[in-house]
């Protein structure tokens with residue numbers, strides 16, 4: 444008999460700094476369940492060391508389901524929230540494949556709603572064993588965000604799209620140890636740099652701010668000046684200056 448490894452739990456409700464200022468809001472979010480689309484896993488080469496390590500480290504069903512629910516709560520709050528609209532993603536397939544790099548996501552189908560996450564087997568093979576489940580779940584969560592986020596009708600800066608993905612990863616307590624808040628030249632440097640800027644905005648303008656940013660990326664084509672002024676009454680460069688000053 445072959446036993447499957449114990450699934451690695453990912454916290455469902457993570458509060459940065461360990462505080463929860465809106466327990467009643469979370470209670471409401473828990474009562475309604477987001478529907479998770481069809482999930483599939485395809486492994487190109489089961490003999491690759493990365494495949495073995497993946498299968499020993501995580502339960503793919505749990506990783507994909509938990510990652511999806513976590514990101515939906517962060518970006519859409521709850522299914523009935525009139526302020527947000529969950530995109531019609533119909534399926535997510537995780538491909539474990541032999542390619543250089545880490546991971547990427549592509550979409551196809553009507554409304555671009557059939558999503559494929561491609562995750563590199565050589566990358567998985569070299570993750571530090573002490574944090575392999577965390578890193579796999581972190582990468583999967585980041586890529587899953589790309590399956591369910593908006594992009595300002597294709598006009599939003601790539602750095603904002605990547606920053607939102609890593610902001611979700613940050614809030615799921617799946618940030619890698621090398622991430623730190625540091626001053627960067629541009630607000631849209633992307634990844635964790637923009638994620639921490641977004642977290643600054645979330646703290647400054649209140650919980651749900653990143654959700655509002657994502658929703659505005661659904662409703663209209665991204666025009667930089669209008670986008671930020673309509674949301675916050677300030678240009679993004681001004682907000683970013685405030686952020687970098689807060690770090691000093």
Ligand SMILES: [Zn+2]
Nearest residue numbers: 585589605608
């Ligand atoms: Zn990405």
